[in-house]
Amino acid sequence: MKQASVTFANGFHVLTGDAHSQAASMVIAPGGSEGGPDNAHRGADQWLYIESGTGEARVNGHVYPLDAGALMLIQRGDRHEIRNTGATPLKTLNVYVPPAYTSDGDERPAGKS
Template sequence: MKHLSVPYAEGFRVLIGDDHSQAASMVIAVGDKEGGADNRHSGADQWLYVESGDGEARINGHTYLLEAGSLILIQRGDRHEIRNTGRSPLKTLNIYVPPAYTSDGDELPAAKA
């Protein structure tokens, strides 16, 4: 069993995980974005939950509005970008299955099936 209180600090931070899944927090400043046209996780699905703030997710060319309480699934291989379009920091909790990053935040290679 693992447990922690989610710290929402600026940027992307891997929080907790095991061999099967991983959680990370992400705080995007007003007007900023994370990801882009080439951003994708080839080996992991990403669940993104919006704790607070407003923004948009651009996934495979489609735009989805984000607000507190939004939950989206970004499937492995989806090209995606998350933008803060609001007036306060956009705070998200992200779950990756399987893990997508090292504890330092470097992307892991896709696992071999």
């Protein structure tokens, strides 16, 4: 059993995980963004939950609004960017299956644990 407190500090932070899944928090400042047109997790699906704030997800060329309480699945290989379009920080909880990052926040190669 693993347990972690969810904290929302600026930037991206791996919270906990095991060989099968991983949780991370991300805070994007107003006007900021994470990812980009070529950003894709080659080996993991990403569940993105919006804790607070407003923004948009650009996934494979489509734009989806994000508000507190929204839950979105970004499938492995989807090109994506998350933008904060609001006046307050955009706080997200991210779950990756399987893990997408090392404990230091570096992306893992596809299929590597």
